Amino acid sequence: xxxxxxxxxxxxxxxxxxxxxxxxxxxxxxxxxxxxxxxxxxxxxxxxxxxxxxxxxxxxxxxxxxxxxxxxxxxxxxxxxxxxxxxxxxxxxxxxxxxxxxxxxxxxxxxxxxxxxxxxxxxxxxxxxxxxxxxxxxxxxxxxxxxxxxxxxxxxxxxxxxxxxxxxxxxxxxxxxxxxxxxxxxxxxxxxxxxxxxxxxxxxxxxxxxxxxxxxxxxxxxxxxxxxxxxxxxxxxxxxxx
Amino acid sequence: xxxxxxxxxxxxxxxxxxxxxxxxxxxxxxxxxxxxxxxxxxxxxxxxxxxxxxxxxxxxxxxxxxxxxxxxxxxxxxxxxxxxxxxxxxxxxxxxxxxxxxxxxxxxxxxxxxxxxxxxxxxxxxxxxxxxxxxxxxxxxxxxxxxxxxxxxxxxxxxxxxxxxxxxxxxxxxxxxxxxxxxxxxxxxxxxxxxxxxxxxxxxxxxxxxxxxxxxxxxxxxxxxxxxxxxxxxxxxxxxxxxxxxxxxxxxxxxxxxxxxxxxxxxxxxxxxxxxxxxxxxxxxxxxxxxxxxxxxxxxxxxxxxxx
Numbered sequence: 391x392x393x394x395x396x397x398x399x400x401x402x403x404x405x406x407x408x409x410x411x412x413x414x415x416x417x418x419x420x421x422x423x424x425x426x427x428x429x430x431x432x433x434x435x436x437x438x439x440x441x442x443x444x445x446x447x448x449x450x451x452x453x454x455x456x457x458x459x460x461x462x463x464x465x466x467x468x469x470x471x472x473x474x475x476x477x478x479x480x481x482x483x484x485x486x487x488x489x490x491x492x493x494x495x496x497x498x499x500x501x502x503x504x505x506x507x508x509x510x511x512x513x514x515x516x517x518x519x520x521x522x523x524x525x526x527x528x529x530x531x532x533x534x535x536x537x538x539x540x541x542x543x544x545x546x547x548x549x550x551x552x553x554x555x556x557x558x559x560x561x562x563x564x565x566x567x568x569x570x571x572x573x574x575x576x577x578x579x580x581x582x583x584x585x586x587x588x589x590x591x592x593x594x595x596x597x598x599x600x601x602x603x604x605x606x607x608x609x610x611x612x613x614x615x616x617x618x619x620x621x622x623x624x625x626x627x628x629x630x631x632x
Numbered sequence: 633x634x635x636x637x638x639x640x641x642x643x644x645x646x647x648x649x650x651x652x653x654x655x656x657x658x659x660x661x662x663x664x665x666x667x668x669x670x671x672x673x674x675x676x677x678x679x680x681x682x683x684x685x686x687x688x689x690x691x692x693x694x695x696x697x698x699x700x701x702x703x704x705x706x707x708x709x710x711x712x713x714x715x716x717x718x719x720x721x722x723x724x725x726x727x728x729x730x731x732x733x734x735x736x737x738x739x740x741x742x743x744x745x746x747x748x749x750x751x752x753x754x755x756x757x758x759x760x761x762x763x764x765x766x767x768x769x770x771x772x773x774x775x776x777x778x779x780x781x782x783x784x785x786x787x788x789x790x791x792x793x794x795x796x797x798x799x800x801x802x803x804x805x806x807x808x809x810x811x812x813x814x815x816x817x818x819x820x821x822x823x824x825x826x827x828x829x830x831x832x833x834x835x836x837x838x839x840x841x842x843x844x845x846x847x848x849x850x851x852x853x854x855x856x857x858x859x860x861x862x863x864x865x866x867x868x869x870x871x872x873x874x875x876x877x878x879x880x881x882x883x884x885x886x887x888x889x890x891x892x893x894x895x896x897x898x899x900x901x902x903x904x905x906x907x908x909x910x911x912x913x914x915x916x917x918x919x920x921x922x923x924x925x926x927x928x929x930x931x932x933x934x935x936x937x938x939x940x
Contacts, residue, residue, distance in 0.1 A: 394734075401721060404721055469717035470717040472678070476681040476683050476709075477735070478707045478735060480703075630683070
């Protein structure tokens with residue numbers, strides 16, 4: 391697994407994907423947080439990082455599928471998947487290696503924003519007046535959300551040999567999982583089922599985490615969606631044997 | 633034995649890609665796997681390398697079943713898939729390093745092995761380049777290097793020389809020959825000369841069915857029992873008349889008074905043909921012996937209408 395992980399990470403670094411993803415993410419979030427007046431923390435007047443955590447998922451919705459779209463699609467197109475699958479490693483090692491490398495790249499992109507937290511801490515009045523627990527909870531939420539999006543991306547990448555199709559499918563699925571379920575839940579027809587529907591979506595759990603309350607149920611939700619997506623991936627990769 | 637294929641059948645949907653074929657490859661043997669395009673060669677190799685499962689039948693490599701013990705099989709084989717897929721954005725050394733680590737070779741041992749394989753495959757000059765920047769011949773070498781890296785007991789090469797120029801073909805062939813000395817090699821091809829030059833034995837399949845499994849010499853012997861002679865006459869002779877000549881087995885009219893005669897090798901029929909021509913008032917314009925080669929054997933064996 392570690393070999394595939396390192397190989398994928400190297401290919402991100404060699405193909406500039408890593409630099410572009412990280413710099414676009416940071417530039418976008420930086421502009422939204424500090425420059426654009428509508429969303430700027432400086433104009434807002436409160437020392438909180440709501441901008442990052444509310445808009446970050448939407449940036450991820452496009453960036454993560456861009457990272458993952460070539461993972462299996464390219465292997466399938468070039469035929470290198472045959473090479474990989476005839477080496478003494480298991481399907482799981484290949485899937486996990488690829489998945490974790492994508493997630494690692496997402497985490498690398500998020501890490502520098504810790505600097506924003508430090509800046510806001512300094513800007514607080516008095517200094518340090520910021521809801522640290524909420525920030526920590528939100529970071530955990532954001533990273534887990536990145537994990538879910540990456541697993542969706544890996545799955546979509548296996549569904550097709552065409553990277554663009556894979557990208558579009560992944561963006562759509564990320565959107566449905568992130569806010570689609572809660573938007574559907576707000577249709578006035580579900581009655582008591584609405585809450586259940588809402589709980590299927592990421593947003594519900596993400597918001598719960600960003601209050602600073604780290605509930606195992608929310609963590610479990612993220613873990614199960616990731617597991618489910620990877621299980622589907624394994625199923626499809628194994629389908630050549632049917 | 634190293635590779636055992638028994639009653640192997642592979643079905644894609646309703647189409648039989650491979651139908652009940654059985655053959656074996658013994659330790660240390662180089663066996664050519666022949667057949668026209670679409671005959672089922674690649675399918676068989678994909679099954680032997682655990683990429684695809686068989687629909688029915690048994691394939692064993694080194695005593696391990698490909699379905700029950702895929703990991704043991706994968707450890708034992710070096711595989712060069714058809715079209716030689718490579719990660720074009722990786723560097724030669726980086727790629728070999730990756731493959732070596734997958735095979736569980738580590739540290740100084742891996743470094744030494746990579747250096748060895750690079751010089752063995754003639755990649756010394758290209759070792760620091762990106763694979764995507766290499767010419768086709770060198771990419772093929774990288775593919776072979778990858779297959780040979782972990783010093784496998786069994787090599788399975790799917791059309792290793794397709795698309796190369798004649799010099800490169802010879803180089804790759806020599807490479808296979810020199811590295812395959814102490815290994816079991818199964819390689820597919822549709823080039824006869826190659827098989828003749830490399831193999832101890834050939835397995836020929838056509839339309840998913842086994843049509844021959846023989847020593848090269850046996851196939852050649854079969855062929856040399858009979859000679860093909862092309863005779864050109866000034867006027868049309870009668871076919872039955874030609875057949876009466878002692879030693880002629882088969883007559884085929886090629887048109888314009890040219891006949892393809894299949895004759896027994898033990899008899900020299902030329903005087904008889906000459907005599908036949910003068911007796912019937914014909915003039916013999918040409919008498920030419922056709923080179924009976926593996927090509928004709930191949931064509932014979934894999935004729936579309938051949939019933940097997």
